[in-house]
Amino acid sequence: MIRGSWEKDFFAGLILFFVVFQANGAFSQNAKSDSLINLFNKSTSDYDKMKLANRIASLNVNTDSTLFLFYTNEVIRLSEKEHNNSYRGYAYFNLGSFYGEKNILKALDYSNKSLSIFTEIDSLNSVAMVQTLIGSIYFYNGNYSKSYKSFLESLKINERNGNIFALGTDYNNIAIIYSAQKNQYKAIEYYKKALQFGEKYNDKELYSTLLLNISVSYTELDSLEQALQYAHMAYDSLIKTEYKEMLPHVLLNLSELYIRTDNLDKAEAYLKDVEQIINKSNKYYFLFYNITKGKLLSAKHNYNEAIKVYEFCYNESIKEGIFPFAQDVSEDLSKIYKSINMYKEGLFYTERFHAIRDSLTNSEKIKYITELELQYKFDKQLDIKLKEEINQKKLLSLQLKIIVFSLVALAFAIAVVILTVYNYKSKQKSYSLLNEKNSQIQKQSDELKDQRDKLHHLNLSKDKINSIIAHDLKNQFNSMLGFTRLIIDNWHDLDENRKLLYLRKVDESTMHSFNLLNSLLEWSLSQTGNIKVNTECIELKIIADNSIANLYAQAKAKRIKIENRIDSSINIKTDAIMLSSILRNIVSNAVKFTNVDGKIWISCISKKEGYISIEIQDSGVGMSQDVLGSLFNIKTHTTTYGTGNEKGTGLGLLICKDFVELNNGWIDVESELGVGTKFTITLPSC
Structure with a gap:
């Protein structure tokens, strides 16, 4: 059983039911984890170890998350060896339940694995149980439509399967969805x-x-x-x-x-x-009790005592981070102070009420946006295999069309030659016809050459992506896997500093992999023409300031000063998101190849004929002419380490060039070894 979120009145908390930590058999809660772990280590039977791991996990689900996660994963490993789908399905279910309010992506991933297993072995009661869990996960992340769909699926299964003992829970959960959507009449019906x-x-x-x-x-x-x-x-x-x-x-x-x-x-x-x-250790109930006490004192017009209780509740709510409580308490305090003509104090709590309310509103918006982003990533992972298959079919279809077209062109050329011989005596007419046919053939040949060049460029792009995936991503994942396994295998032998060092290494590899995937996505969209350009008149200084802000920590680490010399009156006609990406990539490159205590400055100059040039100049190590010549060439483009041994993706400048050209502009670069580099981006003005 888990509790729903508090409504405007504190007593309006709803209670949502679903099964938490299911396991085969009844396990004694008095069993000691240490003795079970000892039995687990001594056992030579995988089946017995699987059952023991399940018992250890069940005992520690609410007390020791490290033990719970370790032995639940042991259940999965051993159940795969034993081909025991029931234990494996419940293990994934327990992981989904564990991450339900912590990490929606993990919770849904494990829950869907459990659902697939129970569906495969046709365990309908278990399928309904997992649907209830999935509904609960969506409920706590504010996705009521998907939550309702899962609860309804559980209800249908239990009705068909005659599982009448679970129907009450299903109806209760569906009712809570209606209540959360303010449809109280429908909620009461269920x-x-x-x-x-x-x-x-x-x-x-x-x-x-x-x-x-x-x-x-x-x-x-x-x-x-x-x-x-x-x-x-x-x-x-x-x-x-x-x-x-x-x-x-x-x-x-x-x-x-x-x-x-x-x-x-x-x-x-x-x-x-x-x-x-009342249990004073339960902060929610203890504050709930004191708030109700304050309301009672206020209703009795015992304002002095009510103020003491309310101010205690306000301070404790802020301290514990229970801001909905603090919001209501500040509103009630404001009303009491105003009723006894203490307007200064009343104004203070009125301001606190509005500040907390605005903060909670923004938090809800952020939560909603985050939930959409997580859902997008989750759906994207499910669709990626299908998209790869579709792209492969499209490529094969294109190759077949080229072959057919080539054969048709060849047949046409042969027909022209035969016709020319047949009409040899009518030279003038024949020459005219031959010239016309040759012109058509040349045009078709040019079209074929153009298609061949495009295919060649696509192949180079594909080779570049394969190279990055085969080398950069593989190395990063090998690093992450190596350090993760090192931490797991030597957890008890490592001191806290060593653990933190290894976790930071994993974090660095993860962040680099994330940046690399982002760059691959942006570049591939530009290469395939699937990216939409939304040009608008924007203030250039704001975009530049935002781009610099995103790189503040990176520059600060090397004591590099970044100066924005762009005047706030300068406007530019371009896609704001693409321009942010261009500036971020180039400034990031400048930070990467500038030594400690260096400088980077951004300025702009007006050009004739409605263009503005943005200049990004650094005091870095500079580049040779050979490097400059291959800078925007995908075939010869490579990535190098920065002055602080930073690792890039090798795609940033290629993305910049594509984005600038998509916005009807061009990019130039000047550099001198030991002096620095200047990038000039020219785009249309407003």
Whole structure:
């Protein structure tokens, strides 16, 4: 069981159900990890070791993530040797559950592996279980449509399979999707469907949870009488069971509702009940309790005491990073201070309320954008194989067309020769016809040559990409794999400094691989003509400042000063994103080949006939004429190490040249060994 996000009122937290850490067999929670690990190390049977690893992982899922991850991966390794798909499917399920609120890409990857295994072995109950997990992952990342789709798929499977004990959970989860989308009437409809199963099969935990969720939905609809009715039912159900975890939630819910209905004596009574059982180590419930206490004191017009409680809640909420609490508390404090004519303090908390609200709004936007980016990367990984197959088919089709066209041209030429011999006596007419046919053949020959040159260029591009993938990417992944295996194999023998050193090496290799893939993507888009150019009139200085800011840390590490001399009045007509990429690549190159304490400056000059030239000059090591001659040639282009031993991708300047030409401009470069290099980019002005 995991808890949903808090709504505007703190008691409006919904409870979402899904199975957490499933395993074959019942495992004693009192078993000691050390003794099980000892048995695991001594065992010679892969099957026994697989079961022991599963037990060790289950004991440490909430206490020691390192042990949990290690032994879960052992389950996967051993289950593959034993061809035990059931254990392997549950191991992937447990990893998906573990990463559910931590890393959506990993969570979905492991969950989909589990889903494939259970689908393959036709374990329908397990398939429904994984669909519920996938729905929960999407729910906590704000993708309600995909969450609903997975929950609905679980419901359909359980209905077809007659798994009636799981239907209550399915209905509850679907109801929470409707509640999150503010469709409380539909949510209540599904909660009540689920309620029948909780009551029929005496599932007290599910039954109590559903009663509380129904109360929350009625509260959202401002139907306080019905909200109270279901909150009392939830309380009555809970006190008859051993499931007490949710009791503080229900009591605070009741107290809050009675405050809203002006029945302050009952609100105070329930608040005192909470005080007897509240766990102060649970920051959410402890703050929830104090906020409700502050509301009760405020409702009784005991403003001095209410202010003390609220200010404690505000400070603790900020300290613990629970900003939705801090937002509501600052709003209530502002109202109290204004009501007692303390306007200065009221203004302070009004400003804090708006600042926190704006911060939370921006956080939600960032989370939404991040979720879209992660989903894009995940979908892209799934589609890459299909795209490769399609591209291969297109290439074969193009080659076949060229061969057919060549044969047709040859046949046509033979026909022309035969016709010329046949009409030998009519020389004038024959010569005229022959010249016409020769002209057509020449035109077709030129077209074939043009296509051959394009294919040759594409082959060079393909060879360059293959070279980068075969050498640069392979080396980076070998480095990452080597250091990762070194860390895993020698974890207990390495001191903390050595571990940090190796992890930094892995991080450097990962970042270089990421930059290389980004460059490959940008360059391949420009080569295939699939990139769209959106030209607009933009302020050049802003783009240059942003590009410099992205390279600040890299330049600072070498104490290199970067100076932007561009006047803010200069505008340029180009694609802003492409120009940012051009400037970033060239300035990054300048940093790479400039010594410590060097200088880089960016300036621009107006050219005649509506063009502006941007100059990027450094005091670096410079280049020879041979290097300059091959700088933009893909066939001879290579990458070299910088003055600080930095490694590049070998594609940056090629991307710059393509992007400049796509924006109707051109690029020039001047360099002198030991003096420095100057790149000049000329683009249309506004």
